[in-house]
Structure formats: structure tokens, C-alpha cells
Amino acid sequence: MFDRDVWQEIFNTLKTNKLRTFLTGFSVGWAIFILVMLLASVNGMQNGFVGQFNDDATNSIFVRTGTTAKAYGGFEAGRRVQLKNDDLEYIKQSFPKDIEYISARYYSNTIARYKEETGSYSVQATHPDHQAIEKTLVVAGRYINEADIVNKAKVAVIGRKVAEDLFKNEDALGKFVEFNGLPFRVIGIFTDDGDDNAERRIYAPISTYQRIYGNTNEIASIALTYNPNYDLTEALEFSERLEILMKRRHKIAPDDQAGLNVWNYAEAFNDISSFTAVLKGIGIGVGFLILIAGIVGIGNIMVFTIKERTKEIGVRKALGARPIQIVNLVLLESVFITAISGFVGLLFAWMILAAIGPMIETPAFSNPSVSLSVVVTATIILIIAGVLAGLLPAMKAANVKPIVALSDK
Amino acid sequence: MIEIKDLHKSYRMGTNSLHVLKGINFKVEDGELVAIMGSSGSGKSTLLNILGMLDGADSGEYTLDGVPIKNLSETKAAQYRNKFLGFIFQSFNLINYKSAAENVALPLYYQKVPRKERQEKAMKYLERVGLKPWADHLPSELSGGQKQRVAIARAMAAEPKVLLADEPTGALDSKTSYEVMDLIQKINDEGNTILVVTHEEDIAHMCKRIVHLKDGVIVEDKKVEQVRAEQYV
Numbered sequence: 001m002f003d004r005d006v007w008q009e010i011f012n013t014l015k016t017n018k019l020r021t022f023l024t025g026f027s028v029g030w031a032i033f034i035l036v037m038l039l040a041s042v043n044g045m046q047n048g049f050v051g052q053f054n055d056d057a058t059n060s061i062f063v064r065t066g067t068t069a070k071a072y073g074g075f076e077a078g079r080r081v082q083l084k085n086d087d088l089e090y091i092k093q094s095f096p097k098d099i100e101y102i103s104a105r106y107y108s109n110t111i112a113r114y115k116e117e118t119g120s121y122s123v124q125a126t127h128p129d130h131q132a133i134e135k136t137l138v139v140a141g142r143y144i145n146e147a148d149i150v151n152k153a154k155v156a157v158i159g160r161k162v163a164e165d166l167f168k169n170e171d172a173l174g175k176f177v178e179f180n181g182l183p184f185r186v187i188g189i190f191t192d193d194g195d196d197n198a199e200r201r202i203y204a205p206i207s208t209y210q211r212i213y214g215n216t217n218e219i220a221s222i223a224l225t226y227n228p229n230y231d232l233t234e235a236l237e238f239s240e241r242l243e244i245l246m247k248r249r250h251k252i253a254p255d256d257q258a259g260l261n262v263w264n265y266a267e268a269f270n271d272i273s274s275f276t277a278v279l280k281g282i283g284i285g286v287g288f289l290i291l292i293a294g295i296v297g298i299g300n301i302m303v304f305t306i307k308e309r310t311k312e313i314g315v316r317k318a319l320g321a322r323p324i325q326i327v328n329l330v331l332l333e334s335v336f337i338t339a340i341s342g343f344v345g346l347l348f349a350w351m352i353l354a355a356i357g358p359m360i361e362t363p364a365f366s367n368p369s370v371s372l373s374v375v376v377t378a379t380i381i382l383i384i385a386g387v388l389a390g391l392l393p394a395m396k397a398a399n400v401k402p403i404v405a406l407s408d409k
Numbered sequence: 410m411i412e413i414k415d416l417h418k419s420y421r422m423g424t425n426s427l428h429v430l431k432g433i434n435f436k437v438e439d440g441e442l443v444a445i446m447g448s449s450g451s452g453k454s455t456l457l458n459i460l461g462m463l464d465g466a467d468s469g470e471y472t473l474d475g476v477p478i479k480n481l482s483e484t485k486a487a488q489y490r491n492k493f494l495g496f497i498f499q500s501f502n503l504i505n506y507k508s509a510a511e512n513v514a515l516p517l518y519y520q521k522v523p524r525k526e527r528q529e530k531a532m533k534y535l536e537r538v539g540l541k542p543w544a545d546h547l548p549s550e551l552s553g554g555q556k557q558r559v560a561i562a563r564a565m566a567a568e569p570k571v572l573l574a575d576e577p578t579g580a581l582d583s584k585t586s587y588e589v590m591d592l593i594q595k596i597n598d599e600g601n602t603i604l605v606v607t608h609e610e611d612i613a614h615m616c617k618r619i620v621h622l623k624d625g626v627i628v629e630d631k632k633v634e635q636v637r638a639e640q641y642v
Contacts, residue, residue, distance in 0.1 A: 401463075
């Protein structure tokens, strides 16, 4: 393979047919270019979609209730289902191995006032675990902790926008703000890179809110994350178990999604994954079809080259060249053209992606790029393609009868 | 060296079959210089191709240096050709993008001789045909006679048992023809077995034995007094 004579021959044929070599090489380079660009685009879409969901932990599950749509277990349809604190405890105790974080949610609205500034904000009363589930980024102070829950402390974690609105240039941390007339101490400020609206929110201990605003043990919904080691099937299987259990507990028909709904992020994620997988498949498919055209082009040129060199091959065989040596020569030439032109295509695609990829940042499309594995795969494909392109012509060359080749006197 | 018994060969031309060799019996001893003569279509080239293992016989026996040549695979035939035979063609058949020295070294390449040794040997044989100063020239920069001398050097480089020359002077003027024949005679003087296919009487008489072929059979096989080509050079 690293024989000087072989390479000398290859370079000679390529040199004497520069335009021909360039044109054929171009088709393969172009094919690889398109293949890489397609894969990068799909990758970009995937990045975009994933970015949309980045707000929340991707392993979260939400349990929500509503009004039953079906009569079940002696109850008529239209019954309101209400989650309570003991539902949370019940889930916690039923699935100790499956659950990573769990928190109840209690929604409320509040008119918040600090000095002269007032504003209306939504309040989510939660447990400490909620920070991990919602991936809340506390930039100052702290999040709600267990002590706040136990003490029913009047504390709040406010969004950056809330702090800006109410406190202007003052440091909000440790100050007291009035929620519907009751003083809450600001213990933390959070940001959210998802959107500004999320930063107009206030978190407070759930126990505090349950007592102040209704003195109940009712909760609006339960958010939890499952064991992060679970794969998709395990995750779906777990949310199904959870759903069955909760529906049984609240006497809701198993297929009644209105009464109680368990929403698993993994499912939505799965949908996106399969969507991008299909796109990727199409990308690879189209790329391959174009590549095949390139391969046929190279095969065509090799057939031509061999026809031109029939006599030379005959001479070589008369001088003692074994068929395998002829095959090697042709295959190596074919692989060489394919690989070089493919690499040029790859390099071009890669340079374009490296230059403009990071600048593309839209919700549905961001940072199109190719991974090393794609590059490695493309390289392997190229070499296989080169072999395929050269195989038939090589066999044809090996079968050249020296007598026929030499007979044209 | 060469022994042929009842060799037959026919070519299929569409539905017709053309019987080219109709039972050739023929023996060549070590160190002979044999001319195979015959008009066009007499089968002389076919015989040479079979002797050169470039083509297979339909029936009959062929023994080369004690080795039966029969049902060879392509690979085996290539090995035997490389080891036993050196070819000299009418149209020289040098590889046009290789220098004279590289052309001479080619059979050695297929013998897997190391590069350095190949170059040394190639130079040695180029010197023998008097073309050492032209070692780096491409075939296109050489005259016809020079090309044929390079081809002879190439045929000899692998040190074969037999040299097969198919109309070696066919493309050359008479002066260069004699030069080439002079070289062939000298190589023969050193004890090499050489077969020359020709249709020229004067060339044939520069050999030591003439075999006449007509319509696929040997009609005459005689020893002749060798005419030295040297005197015409």
C-alpha cells in the first residue's frame, strides 16, 4: 500500500487526466458536503428543540387534577378531584426508589407592595425540592428550605423582574415586601433564561400559603422528577404506575384524562427525539443517494481509465503482475480519489459550520454542527465508497487477457 | 528447455471455429536461438502466446524447464511468466510514463526485489544494451532501436529461462534491426535460450535454427549456419 511505485502510477494517471479527476472528485466531495450539511441542520433543529425545554428538568413528571369526565366507582361524572398534602406523602412513600425530587404546587396571585411600588404577580407555593425540578437559578440569597416549610415562615424567593419592579435600585435581599398586606421577607432572587415572564414570579413555602390563604391542606398539582438513571421505557413505565395508583386512590376511571392527568416530560421528549431521528434518517438517506451518484461517477471514470490502460495492464501481466496486484492498483486509485475529494467536501462543510454555526441562534434552530463521530463515519463511508467504485473496474482490469491487450500491433 | 507435444488450438469466431494450431511437436534445447517463421495466419504468434503462457492450448502437452504448464490459475501463470520468461514485443510495449530504468526494473518489482537492488540490476542490464546514459529518459525521448533495446534489457532483467521475441525487428528499419539482432545474438552467445518469431528471411537466418509454420503445422525444422549481424552494424 505504501509502495512508491504504486503511488507513482496513481499520481501519473491523475496528473494526465486533471480535469477528469477533478470533475469526478467534485461529485463525491459535493455529496459529502451535502451529507454533512444535512446532518448538521438536523443537529441544529435538535439543539433548538432541546433548548426550548431546557427550563425544566427533562425527567420531570406533573400530576394535575380536574373534573372527571366519566362516571366511575359509584361517582357521577363531573366530580372535582382535589389533591391534598397526604397525596404527596402517599406518592413519596409508594415510590421511594423512583422519585428523585418531589414538590407540591399551590398557585395564587398576589398584589405585592414595597414602599410606593406595587405590582400583581403570580405566586407558586412549593416545597424546597421544587428548585431542582424547575431548575430555578437562585442568583442571590437562597431558595425555600425545610425549616421554612416547618415554621410556615413568611419568606419569598422573587424573580429578577419582580425585584427590579419593586425595589428599583435597592438590594431586595432581606427586605420585607407586602403580599396582600402581609409582610414577607425576601430570602432569594432567581433568574430564568427561559423568558422574562418566568422572572415575574414569586416562590413561597407551600405550608405558609396553605395556612394564610385558606387554611387548607389542598394542593393544586404535584411536580416530581424520576430517578435520572431511568431510560425512557423505565420512565414511561413509572409514570404509568403512578397514574394507575393515583386514579385508583381518587376513584377515577383509568382512561379518564380529565379527572387526573400524569404528564411525563420524557414522552414529549421522546416525540421530539423520534421526530429528529426521522429527519436525521431522511438526511442520511438523501446524502447517501447523492453519494451513490458520486460513486457511480468514479466507477465510470475507473472503467474508462482501465480501457485506456488495457495495453499497459497487458504488459504488466506479461511481465508477471499477478491479478491481485492489478486489483490493488485500481482500488487504491479509486479510494484515493474518493477519499481526497470527500475530505475536501468534509473540510468545506466543517469550515462553513464552524464559521456560521455558532451565530445561528433561533428558537427552532441553533448551532448546527457535526460531531466527531459523524466525521469518522463519513470517512469510513468514503473509503468503502472508494472500494465499491473501484471494485468492478478493478475486476475487469484483472481479467484483461494479456494476449488481447497486446495483440493490437 | 521447451517441449511441446501434439499442441492444438482453435479460436471460436462466432459460430465458426478456426483451427489455428493442428498438432505441433517441437523441442528446444538449452542455449538455442530459434526463429519461428511463417506467413501471416500460419499460427506462429499463437504458438508464441501459448509458449508465453499468455494463452492456453486446447490440448497437448507443454513442458517448460521440466515444469508441466497446464491449467494454470492467473496468479500461477503470472508467477511462471515472471520466473521463466522474458518478452520482447514488436511495439516495444514500454510504459510511457516510466523512465528506461524504471521500465527495466518492472519485472523485478513483481519479483518483490527490494527497490535499491532493482535499480542496481536495471542499471546493469541497461549498460549491457548500451543505454546506461539514457537511464532517466522516458520512452518518448528514445529512438525505436533504443526502445527495443530497453525492452530487451527489461526482458532480461528478471533473468528468465527463455526469451520470447515476437517480431522484435518488425517496427524497425534494417540498420536498427541488425543492431537489435546483434544484441540478441550476443545474449544467446552467453547461453540464453531465445525464440524469435519473424517473417523476415534475413532475420531468421541470424538464428541457429528455423522452424517453418504453415497452416498450423510445422512444415520445416532445420538448423542453419548463423549469419552474424555484427558485420552489418
